[in-house]
Amino acid sequence: MSISPVTLRILSIGTARDNFLKKLLSLHSSMQYELFPSERFTFFSLSSGSCGNCYYLGNSRYGILIDAGLGPRVIRKRLAQHGVELSSIMAILITHDHYDHIKSAGYLGEKMYIPVYATRAVHRGIEACPMINNRLNGSAKYIEKGAPFQIEDLRITAFNVPHDSNDNAGYLIEFGGQKLAIATDVGMITEEVAHYMLQANHLVIESNYDEEMLQNGRYPIYLKKRISSGTGHLSNRQAAEFLANNFHDGLRNIWLCHLSGDNNNPQLAYSTMKEHLSRRGIEVGLQLSLRVFERNVLSDKTEF
Secondary structure, eight states: OOOOHHHHHHHHHHHHHHHHHHHHHHHHHHHHHHHSOOOOOEEEEEEOSTTOOEEEEEOSSOEEEEOOOSOHHHHHHHHHHTTOOGGGEEEEEOOBOSHHHHTTHHHHHHTSOOOEEEEHHHHHHHHHOTTOOSOOSTTEEEEOTTOOEEETTEEEEEEEOOOSSSOBEEEEEEETTEEEEEEOSOSOOOHHHHHHHTTOSEEEEEOOBOHHHHHHSSSOHHHHHHHHSTTSOOBHHHHHHHHHHHOOTTOOEEEEEOOOSSSOOHHHHHHHHHHHHHHTTOOBTTTBEEEEOOTTOOOOOEEO
16 A cells, blocks of 8 residues: 655654653753752841741742731841842741840731631730730631641741740751751750751750859849849750751751840850850761851841
């Protein structure tokens, strides 16, 4: 049976088309990492300490805040200084219900329609706070410690952190094969706190006070005891000893947060941590980056 010239022409066109599609698919496969690169995330502090706590994590499409202890105008302004629009914030994670962590939670939740995630006990504390003018209603989202939840690409797990608030949570945030953990207002490093912090590639850890400065300072005895108790804050030495004893190769960034304005300073917190790490042969600047979040100061941003 002979095949007509027209049929041969059609078959030839079909074969050429199939070959073209195969080449196109092959080209797409080889170029997809250039055309569709993994989203890079940015992290920075808007402020840290009893003057107000607020941290940002996000990419080019969206971001979240961890705590909202600044006024809404300050939050908007400091986000903008790093090229972030407040309208891109998809959620706020609240650690605990002390005012320096929740100042704008009501306004951002109810006026800006940003979901506010916290445990039920923390939400009760926010509701009871007399300085919060906007009460959370539809924007309140309830979470449970140890139960992961998802916000866009972020897989988030809250964990228990001892502190003298209604409740206190740290957060482990997983994204793009990386993990960021934050633990602030830490009375002591329990097994649970250590379990989550030691998973982190990027770690925000409290380094609140220098023990000698606290003991020799002007605070009354009851306040000194409260700060140094197992439900108070973490000292420079405690944070440094923990990380020096538990350093792992996956840890790339350490930020020291929630420094006291009376019983600490950035240079002292930094040098205490660096010295403890160096004694264990861990070289800051080579094996990992160490930075301090200063009080009421917008930090540099870090991309990863």
